[in-house]
Amino acid sequence: MKKALLFVLCFVMALGAFAAVQAQDVVEINVPTMRIGINSSAEWFAERSAAFNAEYGDRIKVNIEEIAGDQNLVDKIKVLYSANSLPSAFDLGGYNVIDMMKDQLVDLTPYIDEETRANASDICWEVNTRDGKILGMPFTRQVIGYFYNKEHFAAAGIEKPAETWEEFFEDCEKLKAAGFTPLSMDTADSGWVTSLMLGAMIGGTDEGEVWMNTALPTDYNTEAFIDAATKIQYMFQNYTTPDAIGGAYEHAAANFFIEETSMIANGPWMVSDFYDTTMVDEDFADKIGVAMYPGAVMYNSGKIGWQVGAKDPKELEAAITYVKFMTSVESQLKMLEMTGDTPAADVASDNVYPLVNETTALTENAKHSINDFQSLWYANVVDEISVQYPLLAQGTITPEEFAQALTDTAQKN
């Protein structure tokens, strides 16, 4: 009996030792993500994670930390940065922390060979480069116009999307006269939809285009900015829904989905929702068109990609492998097909909704290509927009005071 017990004990210990040796060969990396739950790319992330595990699971174990909400993930990364313990790899959906964290992010330049470089266009690499160091690996591009309801336009006697802002406002009047609320707008969470309109107005001139492509601006007291803020104020007061003030993107989108509003500024990742009959009527997608902003302006820029914070050499190697996998052309195409997000590489797929390709095609005729505010402006300015928009909308502050408030905030950095 004793011998049998001794044998079992030895066997268990040997098994444990073998497992421990095996486990030592597997490198663990930590990857926090907000691509979960109702996030539009949650399905993509899950599919890619499964594919990565199938290919590298015997060598690399990815510990995924699920954090709901983009801003919560950004906050978490900031806390980790202040504790000098950034995760092995992370992406923030284009949110820019590179400028703040460049001292702790891994310089990826030595790991970018020709094959990897071909995975993204030059403009995408530029956005992820600081002082000649590549600090982010791009995998998507920012292409944003605005969507409009063709039925509403037809009922209001509008033949085609406006080419100038004067025409745009005339169209808003026509839509209003026809009984529609022209615009979906918001103020919460940086007022994404509203701020896209604001940026498009600023970027309608050569000078404005340069400004909208400038990283971390500290002076908003420009003529173009104040003029755009004046137009935004007018839009809030005349052309949008009562819940726009204080409302978030979800409210703006819901108003567009239920066909209460006629236009919404957003990127092609929204297109899949046009076909989701839990949110919209069955034929909704057929009613929707996409357009450039007046003045032939399009958001068309690189986007901040995956960043690496691993310090241990083995962990770093594993993190690079992981990031290269997540940013590969295959992953980009999957992203395009599953979410409508535009790839960083110059690739296309027939397996996407037509509106997605139509949006990308618009960039070819754009006169002004601009970057979005969330990628370029200081984080506290992006937050301050939500604080100031309601006051601007209600006329409590003037466009000049709005510009000054953002300037004051930017200069705190």
Added chain:
Amino acid sequence: MKISKWKIAAFLTPCILLFSLVFVIPMLIIIVTSFFDWKAGGIFNFVGLNNYINAFTADKRMHQAIINTLIWVALQATIHVSLGTLIAYLLSMKVKGWKVFRTIYMIPNVISSSVLAVILVNVFRAKGGLVNGIITKITGTTFTKNWFFDSDSAFITVTLTWLIYTGLIVIIALAGFMSVPEEIIDAARIDGASDAKLLFRIKLPLIRTVLGTCVILAATSKLTEFELIYLTTGGGPGDMTINLPLYLYKTSMIDNNYGYASMMSVVLVLFGVICVFLIHRIFRMNEADI
């Protein structure tokens, strides 16, 4: 039985160590760093009292945050506690159904702040909100007031998200009313005391320390209030509903100005200490009557 000092020390040491580790040491770190310009990116320079001077002389948002915080503390310590005490007094009369009412009234206090915030956002929504819906029904014309974001209603609407939910105060004050000895009440009645006199001359003075506890709990809860404001107005429109904890969060997490946020933490702790000290004095908390 006499317990040796060594034994007392041995039992207390783990607790003191733990308390030091999770509270005293972080508090000391916050006090020290409040004198530094400490920002993301490795900036860490001693600036003496600059953070404090800037906060109290130049930072308008800080001034607004302090004013709002103090107003909410005052409202909570007075109206909120008075309302809770009144309801507790009515319940102490044990009218029919008082237990059911007590339970229902406690519900907003037992659900999470985030759930309550979501409910209230929908109650006060401009479009499709319950309040606007009722007003529309009554008046017959579409009413779309944006309660949380209109400049003239934001502060009061945020205040209403907690001012009237006095469940916790009711429970504590009710226990206080119930603990007043029946003999004293009977004696007062024999002497011809009316219900009003019983309340103001006998019951309230006797539960003075209980009410003091209620005021401390209510007032300090507004020094730490964060979720309901963050999830409803985010401190807006403008700075109309910002308070110290929310400004502290934004300074730390969005501006990444950790030194300045530490200064705010110190100010907040000082406010708390002063608040508790004053309430102790006003309610003579260390003098028991029952």
